[in-house]
Amino acid sequence: MAKKQVEVLIIGSGIAGMCAGAYLSHEGYKVLVVEALPRIGGHCSTIEYNGIKCTTGVVGPGLGGPLEELFQHVGAEFNVRECGIPHYLINGKVVELPAKGGLRALLSAATDDEDEIEGVVRAFARAMNWAPPPETITMKEWLLQFAKTKSVLDLFQTMAAATAIVGIDQISAKGFFLFLKQHRGFRDWGVCPEGSIALPSSLAKVIERHEGKIWTNSPAIHILSEDGKVTGAIVRRGGKELEVKASVVISNCGPGRTVALAGKENFGKGYVEALGRLTPARAIGIHIKSEVPLLDYDHLLVVGARRVNAIFQLTSVCPELAPPGTHYLVAGADPVSSLNPIEAREEIDLCLQDLREILPAFESHAEVLMTGIYHGDWPAMFSIAGQAMPQRTPIVNLYAVGDGFISEPGMTAMAGAAQSGIAAAKDAATRLKHA
Amino acid sequence: MVKVVEERCVGCSLCVPVCPEGAISCYGRAEVNENCSECLLCLDFCPVGALKENNEGEGHGKKTG
Ligand SMILES: Cc1cc2nc3c(=O)[nH]c(=O)nc-3n(C[C@H](O)[C@H](O)[C@H](O)COP(=O)(O)OP(=O)(O)OC[C@H]3O[C@@H](n4cnc5c(N)ncnc54)[C@H](O)[C@@H]3O)c2cc1C
Numbered sequence: 001m002a003k004k005q006v007e008v009l010i011i012g013s014g015i016a017g018m019c020a021g022a023y024l025s026h027e028g029y030k031v032l033v034v035e036a037l038p039r040i041g042g043h044c045s046t047i048e049y050n051g052i053k054c055t056t057g058v059v060g061p062g063l064g065g066p067l068e069e070l071f072q073h074v075g076a077e078f079n080v081r082e083c084g085i086p087h088y089l090i091n092g093k094v095v096e097l098p099a100k101g102g103l104r105a106l107l108s109a110a111t112d113d114e115d116e117i118e119g120v121v122r123a124f125a126r127a128m129n130w131a132p133p134p135e136t137i138t139m140k141e142w143l144l145q146f147a148k149t150k151s152v153l154d155l156f157q158t159m160a161a162a163t164a165i166v167g168i169d170q171i172s173a174k175g176f177f178l179f180l181k182q183h184r185g186f187r188d189w190g191v192c193p194e195g196s197i198a199l200p201s202s203l204a205k206v207i208e209r210h211e212g213k214i215w216t217n218s219p220a221i222h223i224l225s226e227d228g229k230v231t232g233a234i235v236r237r238g239g240k241e242l243e244v245k246a247s248v249v250i251s252n253c254g255p256g257r258t259v260a261l262a263g264k265e266n267f268g269k270g271y272v273e274a275l276g277r278l279t280p281a282r283a284i285g286i287h288i289k290s291e292v293p294l295l296d297y298d299h300l301l302v303v304g305a306r307r308v309n310a311i312f313q314l315t316s317v318c319p320e321l322a323p324p325g326t327h328y329l330v331a332g333a334d335p336v337s338s339l340n341p342i343e344a345r346e347e348i349d350l351c352l353q354d355l356r357e358i359l360p361a362f363e364s365h366a367e368v369l370m371t372g373i374y375h376g377d378w379p380a381m382f383s384i385a386g387q388a389m390p391q392r393t394p395i396v397n398l399y400a401v402g403d404g405f406i407s408e409p410g411m412t413a414m415a416g417a418a419q420s421g422i423a424a425a426k427d428a429a430t431r432l433k434h435a
Numbered sequence: 436m437v438k439v440v441e442e443r444c445v446g447c448s449l450c451v452p453v454c455p456e457g458a459i460s461c462y463g464r465a466e467v468n469e470n471c472s473e474c475l476l477c478l479d480f481c482p483v484g485a486l487k488e489n490n491e492g493e494g495h496g497k498k499t500g
Pocket residue numbers: 011012013014015016017034035036037040041042043044056057058059060061062218219220221252253254257283284285332374379380381401402403404412413414415417482
């Protein structure tokens with residue numbers, strides 16, 4: 001078998017793997033990234049379809065935070081255009097989120113009960129500014145102490161689902177508030193004019209500038225270890241198998257695959273059980289093409305619909321994503337069923353029913369390009385917010401990164417994945433220095 | 436015609452734009468129609484390995500093995 005030696009091998013070119021690769025390349029280490037698919041980026045990538053740059057997941061990367069900081073640190077271009085003010089659809093009314101007093105404005109659209117509004121606003125301020133609620137109750141349980149109107153619960157469900165891909169009955173009240181603090185009320189996010197793939201591509205340039213390599217169509221098929229320490233991996237490339245020897249291996253291919261590649265027996269029981277307890281996030285994305293704008297603003301958070309929780313008119317922010325005069329939208333939804341194939345079709349039907357009701361021109365002017373379901377072995381995220389996992393695995397010098405291995409409280413999705421990659425890379429850099 | 440391994444397909448639609456013949460549709464799960472020219476391009480793009488070359492003969496597919 002052919003052999004190759006690198007200092008750092010990264011398995012998977014998701015945003016976490018690319019952040020780790022760019023950081024370590026910038027530090028001067030020789031990095032190889034292997035990606036199973038023909039394109040880099042995983043859930044943060046772009047596919048051209050009907051002339052439109054469709055996203056494989058990430059709709060809007062957050063501005064600021066660990067992701068943008070890393071780009072600055074390694075000298076990568078961060079081409080993200082800021083998105084406009086969020087709008088909410090509540091009880092048939094569109095509410096533009098005011099700069100101040102946003103929560104009260106939203107609650108006023110959800111209920112006429114002044115006492116209820118007052119109660120929720122006060123409890124919210126206490127949780128944000130004084131002490132967060134305990135970890136042991138869900139956000140829904142917390143809310144039920146102050147809220148009784150269904151629309152109020154639905155409002156929070158939409159906030160959680162549209163921004164963190166999680167239900168209020170899944171996330172702890174503490175986790176919700178930590179997330180909210182990190183994300184400053186969901187205002188600071190943008191869209192990539194060249195499509196989401198621009199972000200991993202920009203990091204790829206950093207890796208290549210430092211003589212690192214990125215191989216697509218090259219799945220890792222085994223992670224090798226000796227005496228509890230990682231030694232590299234077997235990679236399939238061009239129909240042949242190749243042994244890549246590495247001092248550090250950073251796996252970005254998800255919890256289940258990492259364990260399968262390295263051999264369950266090498267991790268010890270507790271670890272594999274802990275990974276098994278992670279709740280993955282599931283989502284549906286409906287990709288829409290339209291001859292006329294379907295929204296008068298960039299995005300709409302939808303409260304109390306059957307399934308759809310958000311609609312993003314990405315071409316309002318970045319017209320470059322589609323040919324002139326064409327509009328590209330993505331509607332996000334949280335599936336309720338367990339998504340066996342029949343249910344999957346029903347779930348999509350419910351999304352389309354929502355879209356017909358919410359968007360007046362949908363029926364006459366829009367075309368559904370793709371309906372993507374993210375679950376099972378390709379979930380929206382390997383872990384919902386608030387389930388901390390370290391990046392160090394029981395195998396020495398094998399790190400696991402990605403949205404299933406977020407250690408920073410309040411972090412989730414792409415920002416969380418980036419944080420996990422950066423944390424692993426920093427730790428690996430100190431170990432490599434002393435090796 | 437390539438084959439969709441039903442238990443594996445998650446319905447992500449990532450294979451749909453890849454097909455030069457427009458032979459793949461996905462509504463909850465991928466389906467390949469008779470326009471498939473067996474170029475096998477889509478196989479590499481499925482993130483969960485749910486697309487397979489159809490080796491079962493029956494006039495279609497290259498028989499290997
Ligand atoms: C519809 C949707 C919308 C979203 N919108 C947003 C959003 O607006 N903002 C946000 O912050 N987050 C969003 N997310 C979440 C975000 O996309 C993910 O959390 C993030 O992109 C995950 O990155 P990751 O690094 O964990 O890995 P992934 O993107 O999952 O990448 C893992 C990579 O590893 C590769 N791989 C797997 N096995 C192997 C192997 N054996 N060898 C080599 N490579 C392998 C895969 O092919 C893949 O490329 C969204 C997700 C979905 C589904």
